[in-house]
Amino acid sequence: MADPHPDPKLQARTLTRTFGRGQKTLAALGPLDLDIPPGEFTCIVGPSGCGKSTLLRIAAGLLRPTQGELRIRTSSPRPAAMIFQDYGIYDWKTVLANVRFGLDIQRTPRAEANARAMDWLTRLGLADFADAYPAALSGGMRQRVAIARALAVEPEILLMDEPFAALDAQLRTILQDELLALTQTTRTTTLFITHSLEEAIVLGDRVLVMSARPGRIIAERRPPFPRPRTGDIRTTAEFTALKSELWDLLRSEVRTEAVPA
Incomplete structure (x- = not known):
């Protein structure tokens, strides 16, 4: 089957990651397929522990996949930059x-x-x-x-791992709007991990929903807001409806993650 994007900046195929060995093996991620085209701001949401950050660390070269592959197609010797929750x-x-x-x-x-x-x-x-x-x-x-x-x-690719999670709600909103303005100017290809549905809708060209561990992509939505956009979309009926729809998709996954094995 042909790729939906012939030349994606980032491409994952049957990507999996496990931790531990033997009976203590923990399946953290996948199998997962993903294509991110040039200039797209892709947000990933999912329950805690579903492998979102593991995916980002594989993309950054900080972890190796257990199976499958993740490829970054760029012309730069240092193609990616990463922003962490704890500033770094x-x-x-x-x-x-x-x-x-x-x-x-x-x-x-x-x-x-x-x-x-x-x-x-x-x-x-x-x-x-x-x-x-x-x-x-x-x-x-x-x-x-x-x-x-x-x-x-x-960087040709910007990797962001819940960068605003430690901030209070008001400051988080301000920085979301600042990042929105910046990335719409630079059009840097971005993979953004977040727990916040609001954040994903405001920032993303595309929102991907991950399942409970081991994380897989179970849904894709494209916020119906043209660019350039501003944080004012938070007050629209379309924003509220999409946030509710995403939460409906996530609710069962969150419950699954909360049930002890």
Whole structure:
């Protein structure tokens, strides 16, 4: 059967991951098939422990699949950047040095690296904090630093693992809207893991629903909101209806995960 997208940026085929051995083997993920075309913002939702983060870590090269394969088709030697829930920035580096970190690894000339890092700090409203250290920043500001660091290297694929989960509801909404504006400008191919249905609908071109462990894709929905879009879609009847539909799909999976084996 032909692929739905002839040249996907990310493609998984019969991808599985288990942990442990023998009687203690835990099936965490799959088998799973996935295609993400260039420029698409794909959100994945699912119950806790279903393998969402495992999938992202395989995509980032931090884990190897047990079976199957995940391929990233890019022209860059460092095609992907990852943003974690716990920020992943370095306390002993200034904000500017944190954002410049990936560029330093790529041996980008210092003047160019500083200029690119400052450009992203300016876009994210952090230019005045370039010389500050992370300890002086709020949680939302730290996550902005993590986003700036990831985007400064101009990745072909952006991998985001529940980046706003640790933030309060108001700040989470603000950062969702900021990320929405940024990614609509850059059109970076993005794989975004979240527990929040609202977040997935606001941000995603496509929302994929995963089953309880071992995680598989059980449904796909495309939010009916053209781009460019804003956070104002949260107040529409279509938004409410899609959120309810996604929750109906998830409810039985959440219950399954809650039942002890």
